[in-house]
């Protein structure tokens with residue numbers, strides 16, 4: 001049992017890493033032959049990096065687009081980030097003081113994340129515009145996240161899992177001798193679904209996270225009158241200035 | 243399409259709620275297909291190639307290798323719908339395929355089917371589709387209902403730009419022999435003659451002479467409209483509409499008066515007698531590059547020191563953002579000036595250092611508002627600071643007229659609405675679509691007309707001006723309301 005779970009976890013992590021690396025390699029292999037930042041854009045590389053940062057941390061464009069969606073999306077993503085941070089204590093041997101301190105916040109974040117997800121799911125059915133562009137896959141990802149969240153909250157509040165055993169199991173993977181997986185069904189479900197989530201990231205819309213970093217409309221600085229950027233494939237064109 | 247009557251506008255912008263969905267509402271709106279000769283002139287297959295389904299997929303594969311943006315955009319959409327109600331064509335028609343995300347999905351479905359694991363395994367559950375006649379017809383219909391205005395990309399949390407997607411789709415359609423008549427015919431004319439109108443050198447010279455006489459008569463000053471003058475300081479590249487149509491030509495007179503009063507020597511070129519570059523609309527880098535070369539050739543040939551662009555939105559996008567890459571480097575020009583410059587930058591600087599003097603009283607009685615052209619607002623800049631494309635035109639207008647009013651903030655600056663005629667859609671076979679697409683702008687205009695007494699709307703784009711002259715009457719406004727920005731400037735310059 002421990003061995004199977006460990007193998008799945010390692011496999012999923014490998015798929016995540018390899019899949020993402022492959023995807024990013026594909027993106028990087030293609031040039032950006034022209035300057036296409038959405039204007040107004042910062043004039044420097046540093047400024048453009050700040051712009052991407054603002055999008056990543058504050059969802060700036062989404063804020064301008066749709067306030068309720070921004071709130072729900074923030075609740076979910078921020079909640080998820082805090083929950084993941086809280087999960088660190090299952091892998092580090094001696095949790096540092098800050099990690100201990102944020103545990104209550106992390107539990108609250110779990111609820112925040114669930115509330116956000118429920119809103120996102122409801123929207124998919126209640127807003128006609130959104131329902132129109134929703135496919136099975138869009139709902140499936142939300143349901144998967146909700147299931148992971150629910151099973152997680154259940155183990156936290158109702159059917160407590162032996163945290164120390166979980167920790168022992170996870171650290172045992174490092175030694176390539178997995179052991180001691182707690183046999184609680186809820187926890188096992190939680191773990192299995194999380195493994196599934198990791199594995200599908202590179203093949204699903206969850207790619208939006210790295211996508212933002214590589215999006216030329218957001219990460220390009222505005223400097224086209226100063227810099228030329230002929231792509232390699234364009235240099236063969238006849239005429240001046242290549 | 244004869245007269246299409248749009249339903250009445252609301253009184254205030256805020257009252258215009260997102261429309262109810264009307265599936266298929268614009269399924270009938272398609273531009274004329276290019277004739278074989280139009281396609282061949284650009285090196286595209288004359289007619290639908292036999293194995294077009296396979297060729298379309300292959301072309302998509304090529305484009306994916308040429309453009310990171312396309313790849314990232316096709317991979318990153320989460321179907322959040324933040325963009326859905328931001329498109330003027332969706333607001334004006336209610337057709338769900340005019341939601342930017344749905345428009346993207348028309349191309350994304352083919353991408354998912356052939357280039358992603360999920361699409362190959364799960365098919366339509368993740369929105370994957372095969373290329374077939376039905377999909378191609380949807381492409382032709384709805385990728386010609388996008389003016390590539392980039393408004394959706396402002397609001398998308400990942401900056402996904404539907405303009406890039408519809409350019410790619412049009413490029414694929416050209417590659418299989420399904421071109422759009424309007425754009426391809428015009429690009430052919432530029433390659434052959436040098437401008438969109440197909441106006442040869444003698445006719446152009448004639449027109450400019452006529453303008454010199456007109457201005458002399460009106461102002462008593464011998465304002466020149468030089469053509470092909472070697473050794474002039476400035477090469478002015480302007481949309482060919484400026485040579486003829488109203489209100490464009492009043493803008494051209496305005497530029498001439500600015501140069502005249504400031505004592506700047508300038509010239510037009512009969513070889514590069516067009517600022518517009520419609521190759522942008524069909525997504526073709528090669529065609530865009532070819533058209534841009536004419537400007538380089540003219541600059542070299544005439545030995546000018548600076549290049550200045552007249553009022554045209556997409557032309558300024560190509561000029562500001564692409565020209566350096568397409569036809570640079572410009573090391574043979576005067577390094578004291580950015581290359582290229584916008585005429586508004588020139589005029590703004592001249593006003594600032596009193597190189598020209600404007601008299602607001604010459605425009606007495608006018609209350610003017612300004613339509614930010616989509617390509618200028620979201621794809622270019624003017625001046626030294628980000629956002630100069632919003633500030634400079636407004637400052638120039640304020641220096642030229644007694645009263646200026648801005649429209650609703652959700653419809654200006656980078657949130658401006660497209661006029662509804664950009665992106666290669668400024669053709670009479672799409673008139674119903676154009677009228678419907680203009681609705682959000684007309685809505686905002688109505689508000690300032692009724693509440694603040696606006697009499698004129700200034701524009702800095704040939705397409706906007708033509709489009710507004712056509713659609714203003716449909717919404718009960720006089721067509722003379724739309725004016726060239728440099729028409730106001732020209733009027734405020736007192737000569738003689």
Ligand code: SF4
Pocket residue numbers: 318319320321322323324325326342343397398399400401402
């Ligand atoms: S806003 Fe961006 S991510 Fe959201 S649906 Fe539109 S294109 Fe997709």
Ligand code: SF4
Pocket residue numbers: 328329330331340341342345387388389390391392393394395404405660
């Ligand atoms: S680019 Fe403009 S016209 Fe095209 S989908 Fe986006 S908002 Fe609509």
